[in-house]
Amino acid sequence: MIDYTADPGTIGLTQKSNGAWQGQITALAIAYDHDGNRLNWVASDVGLALDEATWGADSHNGLAIHQVLDVPAGEVFLRVGLYDPGSGRMGSMEVPLQVAAGK
Numbered sequence: 507m508i509d510y511t512a513d514p515g516t517i518g519l520t521q522k523s524n525g526a527w528q529g530q531i532t533a534l535a536i537a538y539d540h541d542g543n544r545l546n547w548v549a550s551d552v553g554l555a556l557d558e559a560t561w562g563a564d565s566h567n568g569l570a571i572h573q574v575l576d577v578p579a580g581e582v583f584l585r586v587g588l589y590d591p592g593s594g595r596m597g598s599m600e601v602p603l604q605v606a607a608g609k
Contacts, residue, residue: 508535508575508586511568518592519554527556532589534598537577545582548575579607 510533519529531554536547552571577584582605587598 508533508573508584510571510573510586510588512571512588514554514556514569516593516595517554517569517590518595519556520592525558527554529554529590529592531571532591533571533573533587534589535573535575535584535586537575538583538585540581540583545578546576548573577603577605579605581605 512531514527517529517531519527521527531552532549533552534547534549537545539545550571550573554569571588575584582603583600584603585598585600587596589596
C-alpha cells in the first residue's frame with residue numbers, strides 16, 4: 507500500500523463559480539528489481555473537487571492519495587511520483603524495499 511500526502515497549494519487547481527477547487531493529478535508507482543527490470547506498476551488519475559471545508563482541512567493535513575501495488579518478495583526498488591497536468595509540476599522519489607514473503 508502506498509499513501510501519498512500532497513500540499514493542495516502546490517497543485518494547479520481552478521476555482522469554480524460555486525467556490526469549489528477542481529483539478530487532477532496522476533499518481534504513479536513502479537517497482538523494479540536489482541537489475542532495473544520493471545516488475546509491476548500502477549497509475550491512477552485522481553480527480554479533485556474540494557469545497558471550502560475540504561480545502562481548509564487538506565491545506566492543513568495534506569491531500570491524501572492511496573494506491574495498491576503488488577510486488578514480489580525480495581529486494582525491490584519502488585519509484586513513486588505525482589504529476590500535476592494543471593501546472594506541469596511533478597515530483598518523484600525512489601525507495602529500496604525488502605519485501606517479506608507472504609503467508
